[in-house]
Structure formats: structure tokens, C-alpha cells
Amino acid sequence: MLLAAIDLIAEKGVSGLTMADVGIRAGYSRGLAHTHFGTREKLLSECLDLLARDFNAQRKKDGVDTIGINAIFSLVDAYTQRPESASKRIRALLFIMLDSSIAESPMYDFVHDYNQKNMAYVEFKLNEARNLGQIRTDVDTHSAALLIMSLLRGVSLHRLNSAQMVSHAATKTQLLTMLNLWLRPQISQ
Numbered sequence: 001m002l003l004a005a006i007d008l009i010a011e012k013g014v015s016g017l018t019m020a021d022v023g024i025r026a027g028y029s030r031g032l033a034h035t036h037f038g039t040r041e042k043l044l045s046e047c048l049d050l051l052a053r054d055f056n057a058q059r060k061k062d063g064v065d066t067i068g069i070n071a072i073f074s075l076v077d078a079y080t081q082r083p084e085s086a087s088k089r090i091r092a093l094l095f096i097m098l099d100s101s102i103a104e105s106p107m108y109d110f111v112h113d114y115n116q117k118n119m120a121y122v123e124f125k126l127n128e129a130r131n132l133g134q135i136r137t138d139v140d141t142h143s144a145a146l147l148i149m150s151l152l153r154g155v156s157l158h159r160l161n162s163a164q165m166v167s168h169a170a171t172k173t174q175l176l177t178m179l180n181l182w183l184r185p186q187i188s189q
Contacts, residue, residue: 001026001033002050003044010088014044014099014107036176041106041113044096050115051093058082069127069183072122072148073176079152080172090156119145126183144183153177 004025006011008017019040022033037043059078066074083091099109122145129135155171 001028001036002043002047005033005047006051006092007088009044009092009095013095017044019043041110044107045110047092048096048110051089051096052114054089060084068125068132069134071125072129072179072183075122075148075152075181076172076175079155080129080168080175082156082184087160091160094153094157094160115149118149129183133185136185139183148179 001022005017005022008021018041019033019037020030022043023030026033033043036045055078059074096107097111099105100111102108114185119142123141126135126139126141126144130131130137130139130141150177155175159168
């Protein structure tokens with residue numbers, strides 16, 4: 001049912017999602033989604049959990065979580081090298097995040113927590129990189145985490161809107177070059 005819900009969100013947005021449609025799309029009765037999840041918000045939060053787990057599985061496809069700057073580079077890889085088959089999932093995630101951006105949204109707190117976890121991970125990895133001497137000591141890791149996550153999510157959005165115009169390899173190369181120039185210690189000559 002979660003996969004059916006993710007497909008429907010990608011097609012219709014969060015506002016177009018109904019519990020009855022989820023049950024039908026999944027091949028069950030109209031009421032099963034409501035019986036299983038209880039509320040639309042619970043269904044959406046479980047969709048977000050699944051999307052996050054799938055993304056992290058792809059990011060750690062070799063089974064190892066990287067340390068320091070390599071963790072940031074693995075994020076760049078994951079965001080830029082996602083297969084075309086992931087476009088529905090990317091679209092669904094962005095719809096959920098956008099819909100929850102207003103404080104009155106029932107998903108606001110859940111998505112806020114999700115974003116905070118992502119930011120905390122990136123900031124932790126940047127601090128780890130700084131402690132390992134991989135990035136400059138003057139980097140404000142909190143602000144850098146915000147900028148990196150914003151940049152990567154922006155790349156995802158552009159990819160959805162102009163997939164044929166985006167070279168994933170070139171985008172990855174430019175992002176890595178930019179991050180290295182911005183974060184790495186300058187070597188004096």
C-alpha cells in the first residue's frame with residue numbers, strides 16, 4: 001500500500017491523495033488503507049519513512065557508512081546518480097515536503113523532524129571531516145549543512161523538471177569540484 005500511495009502522490013500530489021485510491025491502487029478494498037493506517041497523516045509519515053530508508057539504502061549501497069568528507073561525497077553521488085526509475089519517489093518526497101511547509105499542515109512536525117535529522121547528519125559528518133583535517137577549521141558546519149542539503153534537493157527538483165537537459169555525471173563533477181574548493185584546506189605553495 002505504501003508503494004501505491006507513493007505512486008499516487010507522485011501523480012496527483014498530496015492534496016489529490018485519498019485513502020480509498022490507495023486501497024484500490026494497491027489491489028485491495030477501498031477501506032483497507034484506512035483500516036491499516038488509521039489516518040492519512042499516518043500513511044504519509046510511513047511513506048516518508050519508506051522513502052528515507054530507500055534513499056539511505058542507495059547511499060550506503062556498499063553496506064558501509066562513510067566517514068568525514070567521504071560521507072558528503074556519497075550524498076552527492078546518491079543525489080546525482082539516482083536511476084530514472086527513482087523519479088516517482090523523488091517527486092513524491094518533494095510533494096510531501098512542500099505540502100508540509102505550512103505550519104498548519106498536519107505533517108509539519110514530522111517533516112520538520114525529518115529535515116532536522118538530515119541536517120544533523122550532514123553537520124555531524126562535516127564536523128567529523130573537520131576533526132580529521134579534511135575541511136578547513138573556519139567552516140561553519142551548521143550553515144554549510146543547510147547549504148549542502150538545499151543544493152542537493154534543488155538538484156533533485158531540477159532533475160524532475162528538466163531530466164533530458166541534466167547531465168548527471170557533469171552535475172556530480174561540478175558539485176564535487178565546488179565542495180572541494182569551498183571546504184578543503186588551501187594548500188600553500
